[in-house]
Amino acid sequence: MTKRFLELIRRGWRKPPHVIARWLVRQARGELDQYLALRRTRRITLSQLLASLEADSLASLWTRLAEAPFCAFTQPITPEDYDKACPGDVERIMVAADAVLSRRV
Incomplete structure (x- = not known):
């Protein structure tokens, strides 16, 4: 067991159960998001990217970014x-x- 893990247990021991549950959910979401974010980036298409950034074409997007x-x-x-x-x-x-x-x- 690492020192960090032992410190988490020591600090968590004094917390109410709902605080610990909220922390666990937040940690799980963070871990899940790391996995899902990679999958999302692999699935995005050029048309989805342009639609989400409200651009007509890649050239116009680069122009808008350059002028920003x-x-x-x-x-x-x-x-x-x-x-x-x-x-x-x-x-x-x-x-x-x-x-x-x-x-x-």
């Missing part, structure tokens, strides 16, 4: 512009970069 805004800035940014967004951070980054280049921890 990202939550992170994905293009180069000048240190000045970055310093406007995060004042003082450029200096911290440059000091850390110099430390790396001189192999200091």
Whole structure:
């Protein structure tokens, strides 16, 4: 028996039966979903994928994805512009970069 299993038993011993049952169901669903998800991915067709993503064709889907805004800035940014967004951070980054280049921890 592993330490983790013994710890689960020790913690579970103090829980009411409905909490333990809910935990067991959640664990079983997680295990089952790992198995079923693999089967679902093997069965999906292109038409099902396009319908679920509301796209007419694969080309239009790729175009829509390429035009979608990202939550992170994905293009180069000048240190000045970055310093406007995060004042003082450029200096911290440059000091850390110099430390790396001189192999200091």
